[in-house]
Amino acid sequence: MVEQNTAPPAAEKPKVQTVKPSSFIRAVFLLGAAGLFAVVIFGIKWIFSQQGIQDALAPDGSVGGPRLSPLFLLFDYGVGLTMIFLPCTLPLAFVIVPLAMGKGYAKGFGIALSFGIGIAITLSFYGALLGAFGQALGLGRVELAKNILYTIAGFIAIFFALGEIGLTKTRMPSYSGKIPDFIQKQQDFLKAGLLGLFLGNVGVGCPNPLFNAVIIPNILATGDIFQGWLIMFIQALGRFTPLLLLAMLAILGVNATAFLVRRRAAVERATGWATVFVGGFMLTLGLFTHDWYVYSGIHTFLEQLTQEEAITNLLGQQVGVLGHAHEFPAGVGLLGQPLSWGSWFMVAVWIIPMMWYWRAKKKEADSAPEGERLVKKAVLHWIGAVVITLSVSLALVFGYFLPNRFVMMSMVPHDDEMMEEMEDVSGPAWIGYTASLSEGPTPNYVIEPQKETFIAVRFFDKSEEPLQGIEIEHERIMHVLITKEDFSVFAHIHPEDFGPIMQQNIDEATFVVKYTFPSEGVYRIAAQVTADGNTITKQFDRLVGEYPGPPSIQKDFTNEKTFDGYTVKIIPRPAKVVAGNEATIIYHMEKDGQPISDLKPYLGAAAHFAIWNADLSVESFAHQHGTVPDSDVSMNMIPSAYAHGEEDEMESAAEHDTPHELPAEFGPDIVLTHTFPYPGLWIIFGQFEHQGEVITTKFMIKVFPGSGTGSAATQGHGH
Numbered sequence: 001m002v003e004q005n006t007a008p009p010a011a012e013k014p015k016v017q018t019v020k021p022s023s024f025i026r027a028v029f030l031l032g033a034a035g036l037f038a039v040v041i042f043g044i045k046w047i048f049s050q051q052g053i054q055d056a057l058a059p060d061g062s063v064g065g066p067r068l069s070p071l072f073l074l075f076d077y078g079v080g081l082t083m084i085f086l087p088c089t090l091p092l093a094f095v096i097v098p099l100a101m102g103k104g105y106a107k108g109f110g111i112a113l114s115f116g117i118g119i120a121i122t123l124s125f126y127g128a129l130l131g132a133f134g135q136a137l138g139l140g141r142v143e144l145a146k147n148i149l150y151t152i153a154g155f156i157a158i159f160f161a162l163g164e165i166g167l168t169k170t171r172m173p174s175y176s177g178k179i180p181d182f183i184q185k186q187q188d189f190l191k192a193g194l195l196g197l198f199l200g201n202v203g204v205g206c207p208n209p210l211f212n213a214v215i216i217p218n219i220l221a222t223g224d225i226f227q228g229w230l231i232m233f234i235q236a237l238g239r240f241t242p243l244l245l246l247a248m249l250a251i252l253g254v255n256a257t258a259f260l261v262r263r264r265a266a267v268e269r270a271t272g273w274a275t276v277f278v279g280g281f282m283l284t285l286g287l288f289t290h291d292w293y294v295y296s297g298i299h300t301f302l303e304q305l306t307q308e309e310a311i312t313n314l315l316g317q318q319v320g321v322l323g324h325a326h327e328f329p330a331g332v333g334l335l336g337q338p339l340s341w342g343s344w345f346m347v348a349v350w351i352i353p354m355m356w357y358w359r360a361k362k363k364e365a366d367s368a369p370e371g372e373r374l375v376k377k378a379v380l381h382w383i384g385a386v387v388i389t390l391s392v393s394l395a396l397v398f399g400y401f402l403p404n405r406f407v408m409m410s411m412v413p414h415d416d417e418m419m420e421e422m423e424d425v426s427g428p429a430w431i432g433y434t435a436s437l438s439e440g441p442t443p444n445y446v447i448e449p450q451k452e453t454f455i456a457v458r459f460f461d462k463s464e465e466p467l468q469g470i471e472i473e474h475e476r477i478m479h480v481l482i483t484k485e486d487f488s489v490f491a492h493i494h495p496e497d498f499g500p501i502m503q504q505n506i507d508e509a510t511f512v513v514k515y516t517f518p519s520e521g522v523y524r525i526a527a528q529v530t531a532d533g534n535t536i537t538k539q540f541d542r543l544v545g546e547y548p549g550p551p552s553i554q555k556d557f558t559n560e561k562t563f564d565g566y567t568v569k570i571i572p573r574p575a576k577v578v579a580g581n582e583a584t585i586i587y588h589m590e591k592d593g594q595p596i597s598d599l600k601p602y603l604g605a606a607a608h609f610a611i612w613n614a615d616l617s618v619e620s621f622a623h624q625h626g627t628v629p630d631s632d633v634s635m636n637m638i639p640s641a642y643a644h645g646e647e648d649e650m651e652s653a654a655e656h657d658t659p660h661e662l663p664a665e666f667g668p669d670i671v672l673t674h675t676f677p678y679p680g681l682w683i684i685f686g687q688f689e690h691q692g693e694v695i696t697t698k699f700m701i702k703v704f705p706g707s708g709t710g711s712a713a714t715q716g717h718g719h
Contacts, residue, residue: 025105029252036245040081043238047078047210072218073234079210080238089239090271092119092199096243099192101250111192112247118196120236124229127219131228134220146217147286147334154283157275158349164272167356200236211235280349288333288342295339296346297402332552339552340403347399351391358387434460435527435538447544452516455480457527459509459536466509473530474604474625477501478511481610481623483685485522486551490685490696491515492608520545524612526621539621553614555681556700566591566690568697577703579679585672587626587686587697595668602689606662607670614681626670626686628662676703 083089096115100108130149162168215235219228249255285293332338361383365376438456447453457478459467470477476494483490495501495511505511509529517523523544528537560569567590577583587607589596602608607626676682686697 026252029105029109029248033245033248033252036241036248040084040242040245043078043081043241047075047082073231076215076231076234077238079215080235081241082210083239084242089243092243093246095195095199096192096247097250097255099188099195100247101255103188103251105251107188108247108251111188112244112251114189114192115196115247116236116240116244118193118198119200119240120196120233122197122200123236123239124233127232127235128225128229130216130219130232131222131225134228135223135225144334146220147289149216150282150286151334152286154279154281154286157279157282158353161272161275161279162353164268164275165353165357166269167353167360276353277350280346283349284342284346286334288337288339288345292333292339292342295403296343296398297405298398301402301405340549343403344399347394350394354387354391358383434464435536436460437525437527437538437540437542447517447542449517449519449545452514454512454514455525456510456512457538458511459529459531459538466507467529467531467536468507468509469532470506470509470529471531473535474608476603477506477529478513479528479623480513480515481526481528481621481685482515483524483610483612483683484519484551485524486553487612487614487683487698489518489523490610490698492610492685492687517544520548521551522547524621526610526623528623537621537623553681557702559699561697561699563695563697564693566596566695567593568686568695570699572701577676577701579676579703579705582673582675585674585684585701586629587670587672587688589668589670589688589690591690596690597667598665598690599667599670600665600689600691601662602687602694604662606666606688607672608687609672609674610685611674611676612683613678614683620677622674624672624674626672626688628666629669629671679703679705 084093096112099115100112102108103111159168215231219231222228222231333342358380361376361380365373365380368376436458438458457480459470461467473479476496478495480493481491482493493513493515495505495513498512498514501511511527511529521544523542524539525542526537526539528535530536559571560567562568569588569590571586571588573584573586574581589599599606605625606628609622609624609626611622611624613620670688672684672686680703682701682703684699684701686699688695688697
């Protein structure tokens, strides 16, 4: 426990300066204060404006690289300005104003600057540590670093908040806590600087969404000690600017904190309770990861409530590999716990202090003198009613309603009956075409796992007649691609795999395949045919057995894996894949440490790719085909060409072979070219043929928001 101090620096009586300054100095001070006031007002207005966010977070590629964007540093400064409204900075006003007030213009200003220098040194030191932390972990583990920091910050916030609401004796040092004696014994300038050093620790884990969602991840992403130091130094300048304004007003004789000082106890309680709720959210976010935030339903509810996705998308652009992108929650919590526990954990963290507070007030009422007991018990009844009502409301809303709302939204069926409204955005070749899928001998047939199931797909034209002109494409009349919603299963099958195709099948546009679903769950079934040169793809969801609950998708962004003894490496170009922009992914094949140069065409293509988005609230699927680069473009040359902006060389390499002009043998490189329609986590299944065997690969990539991209789904197709 931290010992209480009855006379903290904030309570010191100012020493009155009897020497009156000249009118010129006073005028300069007034102008300086007015300038700072304008900076604070316009800076905060800009930081919350759409234009300000667009200007600051434009995806110019500089973040995470050798240079920091000046606009991002300006954004960093603006975020620092907003901290004055939060418990990590506002209480410092109770310290700096008494320190500077009544000391005279020069000395008071110097004391304020000393205090600010101390804060800047502390915060920038933590920035350097965060940069070193990101450097040690590497970009691939930045999410882990974020979760650890959120957990620590949330715990510290709750720890001090409990003291502010009177449940523990540990107080936040910027309020009424004990200041080390050696600091209080120093002279004014040194004392102010040491106080800044000491109290700067309070602002490290500040519960500001912009600070935690952008500033800290940016430092971790740079993985650079100097850049981490610089980002937090600029952040400290932003935090100190409003404090310096308050100090200058105090020197001029205007105590802008007087209103708050008179209500200090109420301010402490209010910020304490606010910090309990914010700290509880941050602690849960750290322990259960950002995937819980999506799964909790809070994320989607807020987006729908505000009808605003631009901010989170823009944040994702700026942070680069850390940026937020819409995707289905995957994996487990920081310690391996299920994501579904997160919302109830957060609710418990919120409710326990309220119940604790009610019990503390009950003990206080029971031990009160007879004359005060009745009044305290009457107040206690009101407190109990508020605690019970708020606890039940929090449990229903955050523990039950929002998570279940998200799950129900994720389970919306995506058959063609639901997709007809979306066909207009899928290109002219799609308009008017429909399809139906049936399985089993009866309409209400229940698909069971581990049991062979007949799947019939029928295609219709714009007049709802059987689609005519269906032709063989890539050696098959219809391609059916199947995956489970956790992407643990993949199949690529065709009607020809189970028997000859009759002319009657083609005339009726009805084709049948057989498949044994390996386990219970929801499966995505995509069927594709070509008619009169138009490729038509329709996707269906089917439940197999009992619904086991939302899937747990295991994230794995490894770019080199082994499949059936084959080592496959992928290199995306550009490295940061952006929605709406064409991306090239180079697949490099080796076996026993040697590049493979005798790959064979598989179903008339160098490779087949099935591409799905992991977001269950929308659906996007593409069946693409690989191409063979020019023989003189090696694996090592491909990245080099892009690094120097020589896209034309790569375009000619990717377009050198069409599916009908494949060499008899090729390898070790195959090129996938695809434009991902919107951000999120994407899973790519690839299939290659070598020595009579089909090798199936699976990779995951993250696609980041681009200008004008949203989350509306579109089905895709292409070659």
